[in-house]
Amino acid sequence: MRLGMIGVGAMGQAIARRLLEKPPWDDLQLYLCDLDISKADRYHDYPNVYFNTDISALTGCDLIILAVKPQGAIPVLQELAKLAVPAIISIVAGITLEELVKFSNTAAIRVMPNTPSLIGEGISVLTYSADVSAYQKEQAKTIFMTLGEVVELEEKFFSVVTALSGAGPAYVYLMIEALIDAACAHGLSRDVAKQLVVSTFIGSAKLVEQSQLHPAILKDQVTSPGGVTISALHVMEQRGLRGILWDAVSQGVAKANDLK
Ligand SMILES: NC(=O)c1ccc[n+]([C@@H]2O[C@H](COP(=O)([O-])OP(=O)(O)OC[C@H]3O[C@@H](n4cnc5c(N)ncnc54)[C@H](OP(=O)(O)O)[C@@H]3O)[C@@H](O)[C@H]2O)c1
Structure with a gap:
């Protein structure tokens, strides 16, 4: 070859x-x-x-x-x-x-x-x-x-693929960085915060892949009523994290269409 x-x-x-x-x-x-x-x-x-x-x-x-x-x-x-x-x-x-x-x-x-x-x-x-x-x-x-x-x-x-899996690693790195910073703000060392965050991303992604369950069901399994997870998710929903991700991908698709 x-x-x-x-x-x-x-x-x-x-x-x-x-x-x-x-x-x-x-x-x-x-x-x-x-x-x-x-x-x-x-x-x-x-x-x-x-x-x-x-x-x-x-x-x-x-x-x-x-x-x-x-x-x-x-x-x-x-x-x-x-x-x-x-x-x-x-x-x-x-x-x-x-x-x-x-x-x-x-x-x-x-x-x-x-x-x-x-x-x-x-x-x-x-x-x-x-x-x-x-x-x-x-x-x-x-x-x-x-x-x-x-x-x-x-x-x-190809435009949606470019904005999803092509550009996607940058979205993930930004989220990883933000979560590490948040943990540092509460006194955790950067090294330990990085280990916890990276392992959480890898493990959660593998569970989505291997369990065949809808991500919403896996999310509910972590979210006990009146608990820590639901109070953190409340902030994410209130600030529109889903909408931000949706709009970000749409903006990326529009840009990819412009490149053609
Ligand atoms: N990075 C990503 O995440 C990613 C993902 C998917 C697709 N891509 C695509 O992959 C392509 C390459 O991206 P990259 O990040 O690897 O770019 P890059 O690091 O700039 O690499 C391009 C290389 O091509 C060389 N080159 C330019 N003109 C040439 C010519 N006429 N003959 C021979 N070599 C030439 C450049 O040399 P000089 O530096 O000397 O100019 C450079 O070493 C891009 O088109 C990008 O759209 C990138």
Whole structure:
């Protein structure tokens, strides 16, 4: 498997690292391309990694992952058109399948990953242009399964996906930070507060996943009448936390629609 990648930044590096740590193919050869040659130093220990600053070095790849920022993506797609690769994968936010196919003149797979992919706990949503083969879909799914979970959806859902799972880690980090601060205000050390908050998020999320119960039922199970939980929830409801989250996602969806 000859896999190319253009843009070895935050996301590109995460993908490359996971693929090298847990290679899904015995014959994986990774052709990385970034403007910054100093990034090659990170891959010196891997004989199956070839680093270049010139896109033409990716000629002959079976698949090429595009991981540059949206503003730089179109000229790169036009360069890719000259290589005549079988298919490309783009993780670039806001560039549609139609644009990917038009500018690169090849079959395209559009993906929205998220940053927990750095530790193999991400979730990636995949969508395909009409001419992507079943084999290429399997190759793409295999790549993103090294980063966590994979979901296939129609492209019309990409704006909501971008505002939900793409941006979502930032919402969670903000809530974690706020809860740690609140605990500190009551004298708990930052380290202990972080441990308690992070474990509560991970454990609660796993319980939602594994119990199959509606989150409202799980919430009620923690909430005894006249108790601590209901008095804290009262403040959250009174200040409109549900509405804030709903509006925040809607604003994100609107912004994602603007990017198109
Ligand atoms: N971060 C996220 O949470 C996330 C989630 C989902 C999707 N994405 C998408 O992932 C893409 C990459 O994001 P990122 O955070 O990884 O960005 P980033 O850290 O800026 O990485 C982009 C890399 O591409 C390089 N580059 C730019 N133009 C190039 C060219 N013509 N040829 C070769 N390399 C080039 C950049 O080099 P220089 O620094 O030298 O310019 C940089 O190393 C974005 O399109 C974003 O929408 C990100």
